[in-house]
Amino acid sequence: MDAVQMVFLVLLWGVPIVRFIQIYRKLDKEEQAEIKASLKNPLYYLDDGFRHIGMLLIFTGMITFIPVIQHIGISMFIISWFYGGLELLDVSYKQGVGMMSFSLIAAAAYYFFWI
Incomplete structure (x- = not known):
């Protein structure tokens, strides 16, 4: 890992x-x-923590060129979307189901894109 990557990670x-x-x-x-x-x-x-840490891991995987870190970050991000949809069910059923459906579609698309 060169100095520029280290600076970006810090x-x-x-x-x-x-x-x-x-x-x-x-x-x-x-x-x-x-x-x-x-x-x-x-x-x-499950909600905010996975979203923020997942996003940091996605970019860390991109900077370091380590795909496992990027995959873990994307998985955490999609889990936070799904859990956010579960929490949103109390407020609006349609929006909650829409967000959960979007997270499942995103997970499937990511799976088929990388495999």
Whole structure:
């Protein structure tokens, strides 16, 4: 791995982490407690956590040319779409089913494209 790839990886992972810490420090104590509670909830990671970490892994796989990392990231991203559709069922049945269908179609398309 050359220096340019290392710089991109440090920026890719470092900027969001540093930005999150800066924003977290500016919040009130109540808002910080809410964030701590949501980070302790395992269902948070199925939706937002998988989406953000999956996107970072997708780009990490692209930068390092390691397809396994990219596949894991795309899988996490599609799982977060499906779980987001499940959560959306409470608000709107049509939108929830649409989002879950879209995630299944995306998973199938990705599977057939790479295999």
